[in-house]
Amino acid sequence: MSDADEYVFDDGDCAYDDGDDGGMMGDYAVGSDALFTQPETKEKPKLLTHAQVLDLVDERVADVVAVMAWSPTSALLMLHHCKWSTDRVKERYFEDPDALIKASGVKDMDDKFVVSDCECDCGMCWDSVPAGSSAALACCHAFCMDCWGSHLQYALKNQGSNVIAVRCPQKECPQFCGRQAYAAVFGKKSAEFARYAEFVVKAFVENSDRHRECPAPNCNLVAQYMRPMAAVEGPSAPVHCDCGFDFCFACGFEDHAPASCAEMTAWRKKEVDESETANWVAANTKPCPGKSCGKTVEKNGGCNHMTCPACKHEWCWVCEGPWSTHGSSYYKCNQFDKKGGESERERNRDAARSELERYIHYYSRYQNHGRSRKLDKVVLQRTQNRISRELAASTAASIIDLDYLNKTATVLTKCRHALQYTYVYAFYMKDQRQKDLFEFNQAQLEYWTELLSEYIEDTTGAHSKQEVVNRTSTAEKMLEKMQEGCVKLS
Numbered sequence: 001m002s003d004a005d006e007y008v009f010d011d012g013d014c015a016y017d018d019g020d021d022g023g024m025m026g027d028y029a030v031g032s033d034a035l036f037t038q039p040e041t042k043e044k045p046k047l048l049t050h051a052q053v054l055d056l057v058d059e060r061v062a063d064v065v066a067v068m069a070w071s072p073t074s075a076l077l078m079l080h081h082c083k084w085s086t087d088r089v090k091e092r093y094f095e096d097p098d099a100l101i102k103a104s105g106v107k108d109m110d111d112k113f114v115v116s117d118c119e120c121d122c123g124m125c126w127d128s129v130p131a132g133s134s135a136a137l138a139c140c141h142a143f144c145m146d147c148w149g150s151h152l153q154y155a156l157k158n159q160g161s162n163v164i165a166v167r168c169p170q171k172e173c174p175q176f177c178g179r180q181a182y183a184a185v186f187g188k189k190s191a192e193f194a195r196y197a198e199f200v201v202k203a204f205v206e207n208s209d210r211h212r213e214c215p216a217p218n219c220n221l222v223a224q225y226m227r228p229m230a231a232v233e234g235p236s237a238p239v240h241c242d243c244g245f246d247f248c249f250a251c252g253f254e255d256h257a258p259a260s261c262a263e264m265t266a267w268r269k270k271e272v273d274e275s276e277t278a279n280w281v282a283a284n285t286k287p288c289p290g291k292s293c294g295k296t297v298e299k300n301g302g303c304n305h306m307t308c309p310a311c312k313h314e315w316c317w318v319c320e321g322p323w324s325t326h327g328s329s330y331y332k333c334n335q336f337d338k339k340g341g342e343s344e345r346e347r348n349r350d351a352a353r354s355e356l357e358r359y360i361h362y363y364s365r366y367q368n369h370g371r372s373r374k375l376d377k378v379v380l381q382r383t384q385n386r387i388s389r390e391l392a393a394s395t396a397a398s399i400i401d402l403d404y405l406n407k408t409a410t411v412l413t414k415c416r417h418a419l420q421y422t423y424v425y426a427f428y429m430k431d432q433r434q435k436d437l438f439e440f441n442q443a444q445l446e447y448w449t450e451l452l453s454e455y456i457e458d459t460t461g462a463h464s465k466q467e468v469v470n471r472t473s474t475a476e477k478m479l480e481k482m483q484e485g486c487v488k489l490s
Contacts, residue, residue, distance in 0.1 A: 045224060045225050045249055047242055048222045048223075048224055049220065049221065049222075050197075050222070052222075053201045053204055053205070053222055054200065057204055063086045064079060064090070068093060069108075070108045071111040072111060072178070073178030073179070073180070074107065077104070080203055080204075081104035081106060083207055083209055109174075109175055111137070111180050113136075113180040113183075113184045114137075115134070115184070116129075116133075116136065118131050121142075122142070122144040124143050127144060139174075141170040141173055143169055145185060148181070152166070152182060153192065156192060156199070160202070161199050161203035163199045164199060179196060182196045210224060211224050211225075212239070214239075214241045214243060214245060214247060215252055215253070216243050216245035219241060221241055225249060238255040238257055255417070256421045258418075258483075258486035259421045259422075259424040259428075263424055264421075264424060267424045284298060285297060286299075286320065286349075288308040288310065288313055289321075290315070291313075292311075293308060293310060293311040293313060304317040305317075306323075359427070362423045362424070362427040366420055366421075366423040366424060369423070373416045373417060373420065376412055376453075379457060380406075380409040380412075380413060383406060383409040384406065384409075386405065407472060408452065408455070411452065411472050411475055411476055411479075412475070414479065415452070415475055415479055416449060418479055418482065419445060422438075426438060426442065441478075441482045442482065448475040448478045451475075455468050456468070
């Protein structure tokens with residue numbers, strides 16, 4: 001690529017060997033810091049900066065240009081249509097070029113941007129523009145530089161990653177603008193050109209099945225797998241980003257191992273869905289048995305004498321019979337009806353109540369560990385402050401002597417994180433024997449996590465350094481045991 005085509009980034013050029021659809025990972029592989037790491041035989045992701053992603057885009061564009069002799073802008077858009085696979089572009093193009101061009105809406109176009117050397121009228125504002133103050137794409141539709149700037153800035157503000165496909169301002173003109181227009185109008189070192197480059201990265205990541213941007217705020221790293229997301233093995237694909245955030249490569253949310261992406265999707269829906277409200281209504285209310293009424297009534301007191309607010313029918317909450325028969329010799333709602341037994345409505349209500357209680361059991365513990373994780377962040381900061389104070393107060397103390405406190409806080413955070421999502425995993429487990437074994441390991445991890453929490457929050461010095469180190473080691477082993485058990489069950 002020429003100098004005019006290069007993107008400008010503060011972190012400089014970062015060339016690397018990417019490979020398009022295969023190849024071995026280099027020394028860039030991420031370590032095993034993710035909560036539930038995949039086995040060593042499985043591929044681990046590679047972290048890329050935005051500058052490296054742009055290098056990767058340029059390499060693939062250059063590959064398509066060299067083989068198909070297309071312009072860089074057309075090659076970029078064709079790659080975007082084919083999920084950034086150069087092999088897919090070439091295979092489909094040589095198999096049936098007309099079909100590919102029709103499906104993508106992209107054909108080879110010259111992406112030159114030429115400044116006019118003569119006076120002309122702007123096609124947007126219709127002002128007479130002197131030589132050197134207007135420009136046109138290969139379509140020859142000339143506009144003044146001010147109108148070009150407005151057109152391209154509007155695309156940056158309103159089209160998102162689709163800005164890579166912004167077209168000539170002339171109505172129904174199919175000509176694409178491309179990076180050449182942004183470079184010529186704003187300059188390569190302008191904020192607008194850098195913004196355009198960011199949208200190229202976004203377009204690449206959004207439409208690639210092998211890349212995922214870290215979702216943490218203010219992090220610009222991108223995880224890369226050499227295989228498509230659909231081919232990533234395991235219930236989840238945890239990535240430990242250099243920014244410290246753990247996320248799932250497959251779904252883009254926070255790392256949720258051992259729960260699978262499908263289980264987390266169902267769980268999140270369950271959290272916000274009205275289905276749980278419906279379950280509560282079924283478990284805690286009854287329809288009025290009055291003739292032609294059926295209004296839902298909630299019992300808000302201890303008395304079983306119910307009066308429907310709509311039809312004023314008086315009935316018994318227990319047996320749903322008329323209240324007129326209660327308190328007389330005919331009172332019999334304490335007797336089991338051998339003929340009728342439980343009605344289908346009662347059975348459905350009991351099932352709904354049972355399912356709601358089961359959900360509340362897991363959800364409350366899931367939420368509790370989530371709240372504890374937030375508090376553990378405070379503990380981690382407090383521990384780091386404690387280390388700083390002790391280092392400042394004692395000349396004999398060293399960072400090595402006190403680093404065990406920092407490790408203990410880190411292990412505590414990882415255990416809490418894992419425990420939170422074990423309750424989602426357990427909620428959807430079907431095999432009771434496997435569930436019994438899983439919950440035994442879960443209980444062990446929970447016990448040692450709570451013990452570790454007590455130790456690290458203790459500021460009285462009641463526990464020795466060796467005691468804290470031993471408890472930390474045990475908690476780590478319990479976490480590893482839980483990880484191994486989940487891998488075997490998945």
